[in-house]
Amino acid sequence: MTNHDEAAAVRPSTLAWVSGHLEAGERIVGTEALHGGITAEMRRLTIGRRDGGTRDLVLRTFGDPYFVERAEDSLNREAGALAQLTGTGVPAPGLVAVDQAAAHCEYPSLLMTHLPGRTVLDDEGLETRVPLLARQLVAIHALRPAVRPPGYVALTTAETVVVPKGADAAAWAAAIDVIRRPVPPCEGRFLHRDFHPGNVLFDVLPSQSAGARITGVVDWAATSWGPADLDVAHCSTNLALLHGPAWGLRFAEAYEEAGGMLAEAASERLYWQVRDGLAFSEEVQSVAQPWREAGRTELTTRAVEERLDAYVTALMDALG
Structure with a gap:
């Protein structure tokens, strides 16, 4: 359902800009805030068509001063990714x-265009x-774009890790030592860089999950070029925090079962998982x-911290 009162939340010049990219006879008839965004405001815009029907678009806006400074890079990455994803079979929004x-x-x-479906957490x-x-x-990593996106950016360092209160101090100290090591050699792939259940849309309710189908992958603002292990590690951490450490460890296996190729040595695969897990220590609340x-x-902040501690400990146990 659209909410006309929220139209004022989209600034006048932005509304005018959007209107300039609509088809002849179309107009904005409503807006609705979409939840889940951390770095930007997301809104669904209902567009009235000349024939009396409607269609939906999605507007991403960077308004927070901290993220405004980084918005040009993020939007360049997303616009480039969406343009190159058209016609690939990967269900991504279309760039408008x-x-x-x-x-x-x-x-x-x-x-961008609006995709059907919903996140299921x-x-x-x-x-x-x-x-x-x-x-x-696996399908995303199989893409070979005509123009490679920028290289990946590491999200944490040994010096920026925040050890949760009550965490296994020995396991965390060992984990921090792991990411002090040189980055393992890797073959580059096209990365989403923020692939996790919150950025994937499904067409069914949880009670109908046996017939689940992915209808969209969204939020391509961090698209990068780098090791497949990095995307797998990021989704693994999210699964561990949402559903428990065992699911974080399971995802890498599922990726390989689906035909994906990860680093040959287990220690190298676990390096990326440890690095991504530690990165979450700095932003648990958000x-x-x-x-x-x-x-x-x-999933209170404390509950997520406890799951993160359990996941990091499990990774270090796997490393031996």
């Missing part, structure tokens, strides 16, 4: 327009969804908030 430097809008913005049906996630990620908004109210 981008104003990465806020030349026309109040804030840096990107306009519940425990129920997870055994069905994990193989689907793995197969989708990660947990959209999950609670989506209905996982039990």
Whole structure:
């Protein structure tokens, strides 16, 4: 359902910019805030068509000063990815327009098509969804774009890790030592770089998960070139925090079962998982908030910290 009162939340020059990219006879008839975004505001725009019907677009806007400074790079990555994903079979939004430097809008913005489906973060049906996630990620990594996206950016260092209160101090100290090691050699792949259940849309309710189907992969603002292990590790960490450490360890297996290729040595695969897990130590609160908004109210910041500690400990046990 659209909410006309929220139209004021989209600034006038941005509305004018969006209107300039609509088809003849179309107009914006409503907006609705979409939940789950951390770095940008997401809104669904209902577009009235000349024939009396409607269609939906999605507007991404960077308004927070911290993220505005980084918006041009993010929107360049996303616009480039969406343009190259067209026709590939990967279900991604279509690019409509981008104003990465806020030349026309109040804030840096990107306009894209709206995809059907919804995120599913519940425990129920997870055994069905994990193989689907793995197969989708294998398909993304198989892409060979005409123009490579920028190289990946590491999200943490040994000096920036925040050890949770009450965590296994020995395991965390050993984990921090792991990411002090040189980065393992790797073959580059096309990476989503923020692939996890919160950025994947399904067409069924959890109670109907046996027939689950992915309808979309969204949020391509961190698209990068780098090792497949990095994307797998990121999804693994999210699964561990959402559903428990065992699922974080399971995802790498599911990825390989789906035909994906990871680093040959187990120590190298675990290096990337440890690095990604430690990166979450710096942003547990911001990660947990959209999950609670989506209905996982039990995932308090403290609960997520405890799961992160258990996951890091499990990774270090696997490393021996």
